[in-house]
Amino acid sequence: MKQQPDRVSHSPGAIGKARTGTASATIFDLGAPGRAAAAQQPSPAALDDLPAACRRTVPPELPEVSELQAVRHYTNLSVRNFAIDNRFYPLGSCTMKYNPRGAHRAASLPGFLARHPLAPESVSQGFLACLHELQETLKTVTGTAAVSLTPMAGAQGEFAGVAMIRAYHQARGDDARREIVIPTAAHGTNPATAVMCGYAVREVAVGTDGDVDIDQLRAAVGAQTAGIMLTNPSTCGVFERRIGDIADIVHNAGGLLYYDGANLNAILGKVRPGDMGFDVLHMNLHKTFATPHGGGGPGSGPVAVAERLVPFLPVPFVERVDGEEPRYRWVDADERPQSIGRLSAFMGNAGILIRALAYARMLGRQGMERVADHATLNANYLMTRLRQAGFTLAYPERRATHEFIVTLQKEASSLGVNAMDFAKRLLDYGFHAPTTYFPLLVPECLLIEPTETETKAELDAFVDAMARIRAEAAQDAELVRSAPWTLPVSRLDDVKAARELDLTHAATRTPSGET
Amino acid sequence: MKQQPDRVSHSPGAIGKARTGTASATIFDLGAPGRAAAAQQPSPAALDDLPAACRRTVPPELPEVSELQAVRHYTNLSVRNFAIDNRFYPLGSCTMKYNPRGAHRAASLPGFLARHPLAPESVSQGFLACLHELQETLKTVTGTAAVSLTPMAGAQGEFAGVAMIRAYHQARGDDARREIVIPTAAHGTNPATAVMCGYAVREVAVGTDGDVDIDQLRAAVGAQTAGIMLTNPSTCGVFERRIGDIADIVHNAGGLLYYDGANLNAILGKVRPGDMGFDVLHMNLHKTFATPHGGGGPGSGPVAVAERLVPFLPVPFVERVDGEEPRYRWVDADERPQSIGRLSAFMGNAGILIRALAYARMLGRQGMERVADHATLNANYLMTRLRQAGFTLAYPERRATHEFIVTLQKEASSLGVNAMDFAKRLLDYGFHAPTTYFPLLVPECLLIEPTETETKAELDAFVDAMARIRAEAAQDAELVRSAPWTLPVSRLDDVKAARELDLTHAATRTPSGET
Amino acid sequence: MPFIPHTDPEVGAMLDAIGVDTVDALFDEIDDRLRGADISAIPPGENEMAMLAELAGRAREDETGPCFLGAGCYDHHIPAAVWDLAGRGEFLTAYTPYQAEASQGTLQVIYEYQSMMAALTGMDVSNASVYEGGSALAEAVLMAVRIRRRRRRTRPASDSATARVAVAGVCHPHYVETARCIVRHQGIELVETGFGPSGTGTAEALAEVAADGDLVAVVVQQPNFFGAIEPVDDLAAGAKANDALTIAVVNPVALAALKPPGQWNGDGVDIACGDGQPLGVPMASGGPSFGFLCARRDHVRQLPGRLVGRTVDANGRIGYALTLQAREQHIRRGKATSNICTNQGLLVTAATIHMALLGASGLGAVAAECQRRTRQLVAAACAVGGVTRRFDAPHFHECVLDLGRPADAVAASLAKRGIVGGLPLGAYYPELANCLLVCATERRTAADIDAFQDALRHALGSDA
Amino acid sequence: MPFIPHTDPEVGAMLDAIGVDTVDALFDEIDDRLRGADISAIPPGENEMAMLAELAGRAREDETGPCFLGAGCYDHHIPAAVWDLAGRGEFLTAYTPYQAEASQGTLQVIYEYQSMMAALTGMDVSNASVYEGGSALAEAVLMAVRIRRRRRRTRPASDSATARVAVAGVCHPHYVETARCIVRHQGIELVETGFGPSGTGTAEALAEVAADGDLVAVVVQQPNFFGAIEPVDDLAAGAKANDALTIAVVNPVALAALKPPGQWNGDGVDIACGDGQPLGVPMASGGPSFGFLCARRDHVRQLPGRLVGRTVDANGRIGYALTLQAREQHIRRGKATSNICTNQGLLVTAATIHMALLGASGLGAVAAECQRRTRQLVAAACAVGGVTRRFDAPHFHECVLDLGRPADAVAASLAKRGIVGGLPLGAYYPELANCLLVCATERRTAADIDAFQDALRHALGSDA
Numbered sequence A, B: 001m002k003q004q005p006d007r008v009s010h011s012p013g014a015i016g017k018a019r020t021g022t023a024s025a026t027i028f029d030l031g032a033p034g035r036a037a038a039a040q041q042p043s044p045a046a047l048d049d050l051p052a053a054c055r056r057t058v059p060p061e062l063p064e065v066s067e068l069q070a071v072r073h074y075t076n077l078s079v080r081n082f083a084i085d086n087r088f089y090p091l092g093s094c095t096m097k098y099n100p101r102g103a104h105r106a107a108s109l110p111g112f113l114a115r116h117p118l119a120p121e122s123v124s125q126g127f128l129a130c131l132h133e134l135q136e137t138l139k140t141v142t143g144t145a146a147v148s149l150t151p152m153a154g155a156q157g158e159f160a161g162v163a164m165i166r167a168y169h170q171a172r173g174d175d176a177r178r179e180i181v182i183p184t185a186a187h188g189t190n191p192a193t194a195v196m197c198g199y200a201v202r203e204v205a206v207g208t209d210g211d212v213d214i215d216q217l218r219a220a221v222g223a224q225t226a227g228i229m230l231t232n233p234s235t236c237g238v239f240e241r242r243i244g245d246i247a248d249i250v251h252n253a254g255g256l257l258y259y260d261g262a263n264l265n266a267i268l269g270k271v272r273p274g275d276m277g278f279d280v281l282h283m284n285l286h287k288t289f290a291t292p293h294g295g296g297g298p299g300s301g302p303v304a305v306a307e308r309l310v311p312f313l314p315v316p317f318v319e320r321v322d323g324e325e326p327r328y329r330w331v332d333a334d335e336r337p338q339s340i341g342r343l344s345a346f347m348g349n350a351g352i353l354i355r356a357l358a359y360a361r362m363l364g365r366q367g368m369e370r371v372a373d374h375a376t377l378n379a380n381y382l383m384t385r386l387r388q389a390g391f392t393l394a395y396p397e398r399r400a401t402h403e404f405i406v407t408l409q410k411e412a413s414s415l416g417v418n419a420m421d422f423a424k425r426l427l428d429y430g431f432h433a434p435t436t437y438f439p440l441l442v443p444e445c446l447l448i449e450p451t452e453t454e455t456k457a458e459l460d461a462f463v464d465a466m467a468r469i470r471a472e473a474a475q476d477a478e479l480v481r482s483a484p485w486t487l488p489v490s491r492l493d494d495v496k497a498a499r500e501l502d503l504t505h506a507a508t509r510t511p512s513g514e515t
Numbered sequence C, D: 001m002p003f004i005p006h007t008d009p010e011v012g013a014m015l016d017a018i019g020v021d022t023v024d025a026l027f028d029e030i031d032d033r034l035r036g037a038d039i040s041a042i043p044p045g046e047n048e049m050a051m052l053a054e055l056a057g058r059a060r061e062d063e064t065g066p067c068f069l070g071a072g073c074y075d076h077h078i079p080a081a082v083w084d085l086a087g088r089g090e091f092l093t094a095y096t097p098y099q100a101e102a103s104q105g106t107l108q109v110i111y112e113y114q115s116m117m118a119a120l121t122g123m124d125v126s127n128a129s130v131y132e133g134g135s136a137l138a139e140a141v142l143m144a145v146r147i148r149r150r151r152r153r154t155r156p157a158s159d160s161a162t163a164r165v166a167v168a169g170v171c172h173p174h175y176v177e178t179a180r181c182i183v184r185h186q187g188i189e190l191v192e193t194g195f196g197p198s199g200t201g202t203a204e205a206l207a208e209v210a211a212d213g214d215l216v217a218v219v220v221q222q223p224n225f226f227g228a229i230e231p232v233d234d235l236a237a238g239a240k241a242n243d244a245l246t247i248a249v250v251n252p253v254a255l256a257a258l259k260p261p262g263q264w265n266g267d268g269v270d271i272a273c274g275d276g277q278p279l280g281v282p283m284a285s286g287g288p289s290f291g292f293l294c295a296r297r298d299h300v301r302q303l304p305g306r307l308v309g310r311t312v313d314a315n316g317r318i319g320y321a322l323t324l325q326a327r328e329q330h331i332r333r334g335k336a337t338s339n340i341c342t343n344q345g346l347l348v349t350a351a352t353i354h355m356a357l358l359g360a361s362g363l364g365a366v367a368a369e370c371q372r373r374t375r376q377l378v379a380a381a382c383a384v385g386g387v388t389r390r391f392d393a394p395h396f397h398e399c400v401l402d403l404g405r406p407a408d409a410v411a412a413s414l415a416k417r418g419i420v421g422g423l424p425l426g427a428y429y430p431e432l433a434n435c436l437l438v439c440a441t442e443r444r445t446a447a448d449i450d451a452f453q454d455a456l457r458h459a460l461g462s463d464a
């Protein structure tokens, strides 16, 4: 690529950086032995009551920087991120909606932050009341009999759910069920979870209309079937219309239905998984309940179950003891002999649960339905506009749910720019890219989820950008193929990253060599 | 200027913005009637107990936006700023040093934030104890007899100080003193304050060595002299060596000495204004005591006085009542008949005072001295390096204090790039510009104050940038003259701003016309 | 524990470069007798953890139950987003936006702020803030005097004569004290008209004061210090009749409900000012808050403080910059409109975000909810034997109660029960020694009001 | 009160564009019988103010005096800067950095984190986090089993046989429970060796367990659940002697003082894991925190979770990207190393900033100060009649006290006085029913320890 003149800065995600280099310096490059953020150091005390043999002889190679250096470094790094707070982020399947600051504030209340996880119940009634209220809310909104909040993300919720399915069959002595049925469009965590739970995965195809192929399903299901894992609305961005039939087929074969709740935003407060016939499900609170994604986590994946799975719920959870003044108490393994057990040292991502409760309280029952309504409205509007702009939909005959799929196969073959190129060029236009190449069954796909918190103006701007990129591609495909142009870095060499693994800064490498 | 190709974004101080326009949209452009951040609205109640005649008929034209829109808008605006937290900011006279986050946290403690200014003393002992401790600390560090914390910035401290000088003379029936002597290098607030206090300003020159011209001073001082306002170290970046003589001259004429403490950082804990002979002074806590500048404020400008001015201190201030358990109480006008009075509705910028106390506590006595040491070290090092790099110092024979002056007169005449051009081009290199064209007596000057919290590496990088800019100017003066190139905007049309005054968004303008 | 990054070798290298042996040598221009100040009374430094532990203890000491004190500082809800955003380092740790290109964030925020304040007050222009409400009034008075003196340039006599300013009705006593303190050296006298039986000023009282001599300006606070609604149209008309300027002191939240100063008496006042604390600023012992100052377009050159204007850059892109700086001390020095330099920028940022989040409808709903809660509070108080409303003028979100016995003792009793119960007025108006100024914002719940009533009953000994 | 921006006209325009009349029509593919779910049990929405008032009340209920409970979650000081930075919207509200160019901030932070964790543990590589300590141990066990099965690929029998993993000494019982829950479906059995009289595991006990059958791995927690220092070199040697991998469970703050796993028994362990909470994460009822997982370089392809690698862009500029994604579920699906997807990124960001602010010296000083305070705590407790240390092994910042009577009652009595006094061990080890596990971090002051002693004296009835 031609070098830009000196006067222009491409570099850091920040203004005023004709000077290069410093922006990508690591914290290790800023350190010097003996420098320190003095105000953060306790006065040094001796450790002489520890035997020498167990002591560390060489201090760890952590950077030694001043407080200002640290503040400036991480402030400047932060602005190299796209985030909900600075950009439209229509990442399909991820529900990147506004994360209310009020919910963040609630979870940051000193009384919540300072509570020890094993503090006695007598000094934990406020926190326990919150958890109980959230359990009840999630029961209602999913149409289930009981909830355990402990799973720490969707995937752990899936694990808990499938483990409960397994425990259920085992408790009935029904040991021959060795398979979990999963549609091809499923998220990768579904098969990975089934395997972690000791099951084999049996895939079933999705038809051209986006629904599961019922004949294949019938053929796949039998005495070996422990259950099916389904996302509805599915990751194809459509509502599985024959969910009733599917439930019957699986139930009749003795299997159970697992609901992957990642897409609950589309139907929140309108349609309930329990009513669809699901036996067990998880929710992604970091999606539907608007807790922030934190650049990769934390999340929270509570599980909810129908009556017959209640004995198997993971511990601990909270029970209300009614009386003059209601009290709340933990229910743990000692009282739940059939529980699948404990998923973490304490009780899950408590702070995320507080955020979700705060959000649920602000929404209220009407608010929940309005979330589903407007998430669906935004998706259908954006889908319509993109179709009108000449883009090809994966399921043109279908309604969008909260998300939908555009396939750029046509553009890829006629213009030589693929879905990834569009995605990267969108970054130049100030939009985070939609999910690319997922679900795997649709070629050159963009899975687009606008969420209910974006304005019409933002959606319109997105359509304009898509159209403009296509026009750019027609004129100068290289412009799009080499995007992004305006970010701190252009496309990264993934092959080098994997081949010449560099996972730690040289300063920290163990003498034995370079990692 | 030639348009940059499409692929390159100059625009917003943010990444990924090939799309233009939105970044500088105002909040008004994002609004739509009926949109609202619903979670921030109380349920509407009626105002029907108010007579119609006093009611508002048309709601104010405030923007109606969603919460996400507001969050995104102000997040994106914020990154269009240079600040201590993201850049070196060597703005002379302003002491742009690290603002400890711990001090910010202290002031944000719920008990402090929720306290009403007029809450009874019985429920205010914690806060009053803080103020009293700060008063004592400032007394000690300035070598004075009493402190009042109420002035809300340096300029208000100056006002209080000069008003006390006036009250002092008046109390003695010494009514003929109508002048305040001020060196030409003084900050603009000094003469403006003197005038607000009803005085005429008598200027005295600063010599080529940066010290006040003593002969001129002798000639200027007399029976008409109420006092002198001095900054020491001065705004020339040097220590006024003959301060003892100056004090004698003014005192012998019956005048008092006012110390503008904006530059206290240079001598904190090492030299005390009280010991130099000053009768009254203010400190800028937002400089020396590291409270953040907030994009223009708030600050805090406590005043400290020698014994003879104590009766005139502005109210309120805090007194400790010793006893079994010490108690703290307000002292207000009713007990201080000679007080100059009250400077604000309550007691000043309380939150800034808490921050300053937190900072003072973290520094401790040794820390204060080390601040002065290292602020001075950094300034002298930077001055030495710039001189070695061929730049001209305003006072080459002098030590720098915490700041120093470079004059670019030579570059201006030989290369055709002036101090402002250097300043703007420095922005491209990721440095905030030093103070330009102040003090007014040094042509084409940069007043450079690195502060003690910057690293040697940062200072070295600054020298490199200065040298590189000079080299650029020699090769392509226009490159420097048209800087900045990498910021959200290039040089702004100040003339248009003043001639075609546009101070409010069109949406809010009163029917009577455009402001 | 100062915040210094240098290591010993770095200090050594720097001293070498300078050519001195010790840091102390850098102070060799200072007279030895001045050096070595004794600051041993200051304790040694402590780390952030110890500092925070100590200050957190003190802050906790001052935590109370519900607050029914207003009197210029109000316990409103502040959306969590406000300070999450205003506290971002880029806003918090920037200086005054002198380098416009590197400060577009702050500058645009101020431009938006100016626009919002103009909208709220119904005035043409707003500055970028002064310190707070009391000193805002002082600046408004000085500004009025400048305007008047300029207008009457041809009559030199008035230049040195005392300028009289009337305070019509009931203005916050601390505002009046502050204004007096600040304007007195420029030969300006503030005269209070006092209040009538319903707790407000009257056109007649104003006329009497005007009859005593030429008035430069008339100050009217709406709602007034007692929370009462002043007859602002009449008072503004009175000012006009006397060829005096009108200065409005207003509460910005009340402006969502009340006629804006820009419309008082038809064509509005000359200057509107007040304290911005109700717009997203925590009470925090009264500061930092900010003073706002708005004016008619004609007066813009007499406004003190900073102004941000919209303009374009060399490429025609819209940008913002400080403008009309010739009014300010750093350019005009002794001839500046004011000595103000540092203002209250961060609070303006918070207020701008706050107003954006609330919008006109939110601010209106807040005003109405405050009013509803205050109505409930007053009713609850008056249900306690011996308690009555002292004045009968309509009031907004604040009200004077007559307790039938010294209010300071009652307030002390309420404080013992953790309730900050209101402001006893005896210290300001001896004739109101039995009176308590109370306020309820939208944050006060029914339970809070019940607690107030209980405590009041207890204090008044009418438990039965 | 959902966070929806649309005005009615906008909704109308959007419906028009789509070509439907109502929003409801967009749901017409859903069977009518499924629609109209009854969620009336959920109350109406409330605004932020009301929500915060309610939750603040609950949070306040749970505020206590000083906390002497550790047991895997520690009350350390967190520099104010940590969360001011980690809470910036750009970190807080970003997704997983799949679009590397738009996520260099998060990616570089993770790279720095991986480097720091490698430095702290003395291991070669670190992943980008798993959920927390207990599940980190589960992942470590699964990883060990995968490594072993790959090594013995040629011996197919072992593939389906039960894999035995020994837990040598005293590992947090909740970690063991969690690991059991997660690994049990893959035919893995965890066997605990128990502890000897000094409160730690012994090489002999490990040898006995090993004698019962082939071991895949040996888990050693240092300091152990009792705060005692395990003979880690001996135990790691025992693992090696049995051809088993060694998995270390470590406290990252302790690592500033204790020999890092990378050096146990000379050439170190295979996998080191633990909970990162002590590195800048508030206790917050135990989550969110994060699990760390470090390993020898040879094992990198068996690490679960994300990894960030340094690479270059098309112009040779350094940049960071997720790498070796073929280990992960979104690529490898059923064959992935784990099902983990969302991890604990934000906490990793906080921990990185925390470690940067403390550095090696700060972390070392924290460890030493915790140790000093715990020494004082234990001395103060043992000065109360009838209280003794239960075990005599050296301990780090946590210790088991024998109270001579049921510890749960004593803990309840301390809680009544607002002191979270420690963990009664009877629920985990019936033979330790009289024992309390106590901890003092650097935040505990002498006054806190005095209060503990007083309350303990009171609880034990030995006030005199």
Ligand SMILES: Cc1ncc(COP(=O)(O)O)c(C=O)c1O
Pocket (backbone or CB within 6 Å): A093, A094, A153, A154, A155, A156, A187, A189, A190, A231, A235, A260, A262, A263, A284, A299, A300, A301, D340, D341, D342
């Ligand atoms: C459809 C679906 N299922 C499951 C998951 C896994 O959830 P988590 O990332 O919280 O583990 C995701 C998350 O991306 C998802 O989109």
Ligand SMILES: Cc1ncc(COP(=O)(O)O)c(C=O)c1O
Pocket (backbone or CB within 6 Å): B093, B094, B153, B154, B155, B156, B187, B189, B190, B231, B235, B260, B262, B263, B284, B299, B300, B301, C340, C341, C342
């Ligand atoms: C030397 C000097 N004096 C006085 C002041 C005025 O202080 P403030 O801005 O706090 O009013 C300043 C501030 O820039 C200054 O530098």
